[in-house]
Amino acid sequence: MQAKVVVVGSLNMDLVARAPRLPRAGETLAGESFATVPGGKGANQAVAVARLGASVAMIGNVGDDAYGQQLRQALLDEGIDCQGVAVCTGVSSGLALIVVDASSQNSIVIIPGGNGQLLPESVQAFDALLKRAEVIICQLEVPLATVAYTLARGRALGKTVILNPAPCTGPLPQDWYAAIDYLIPNESEAQALTGVAVSDLASAEVAAEQLRSLGVQNVIVTLGAQGALFASAQGVRHFPAPVVQPLDTTAAGDTFVGGFAAALARGVEEGEAIAFGQRAAALSVTRAGAQPSIPYLFEVQP
Incomplete structure (x- = not known):
């Protein structure tokens, strides 16, 4: 089955x-x-x-260790096309050391491992996947040169390009912005990108409009319990968050991004796609773990 979404990014084993x-x-x-x-x-x-x-293909790297085998198998078990997941010899797989507290907040240290060897030519080798996709997703846990190549290639192919700028320590290169259809930061990432202290809807709007002025078509700032702020050429819209009792916020942002992209790939209008991603993320925070917390379509559909 043709992958409607291609994800170029990291695979880590989470030690929680x-x-x-x-x-x-x-x-x-x-x-x-x-x-x-x-x-x-x-x-x-x-x-x-x-x-x-939505159908999806992954482009990324694992190490030649037991964690790498487990990470690749976990994706295959989900029906994900893994022809673009390569094994790097002589390095570990990516690791994330995570501590979660009683209030469900977390602290994370990332060890890149094989993710650090995902180079532009690694993506170029699977250009056929990009050509057949409708949506391409990137994050910042792989080398920036690889992200830059993927964004530019996605734009050249006329695909819908999503960047989740995480982890983020400062502004993006100026030439990236025009290649991004949807930039999806959280509060701290929006602040790192713009210098605007993002704590509420008003400050999120200032940050989002600043990012749009740099050339991004659409910005979605995710605000946890405060919902999401969507800024586009049509204006600014607030999407309130579903009310839940959180257990573990790990992968909530990833669930939102994946849910939003899946909905777009199915032809859902972008506003409803945002609301769909929010419902999926809200369910994920009521469960422990990263991938184990991600819900299925039948759980999220109204």
Whole structure:
């Protein structure tokens, strides 16, 4: 089946510890539980697309270790096209060391491993996948040169290009913006991109309009319990968040991005696609883990 969505990005094994609170610098803190869970922003988003109603292919790297085998198999089990997932010899797979506290907030350290070897030529080798896709998704857990190549190639092919700028430490290169159809940052990422302290709808609107002035067609700032702010040429619109009791916010943003992309690939209007992504993300935060928390289409449809 032709993949309607292609995700170019990271695959990580998440090593997740739960504790009453996040440890302070230099502190040893007794934890409550531990789990090893397939993750990585790219892989999470690919799983979300697959579960939420669209065919998807993944382009990324794993290491030649047991984690790499598990990560690739997890995607295959979801029906994801993995011809573009390569095994890098002599390096570990990507790892994410995650601590989740009692209020469901998390602290994460990323070890790139094979993700750091995903080069532009790695994507170029699977250009046929990009050509056949309708939507292309990127994040920032792989080399920036690879992201730049994928965005430019997606624009040249006339595809719908989505960038989730995570993790983000500062502004994007100026020439990226015009290649992006939908830029989807959260509050902290929007602040890193613009310098605007984003804490509410008003500040999110300032940041979003600043990003649009740089050439992005559409900006969706995800605001957790405050919902999402969508800025486009037609104006600004607020989408309130569904009310849930959160357990673990890991992969909530990835679920939103994947759900939104899957809905677009199915031909859903962008406003309804945003609301669909929100419903999926709201369900995900009521469950533990990254990929295990991502819901299926039948759970999200109204």
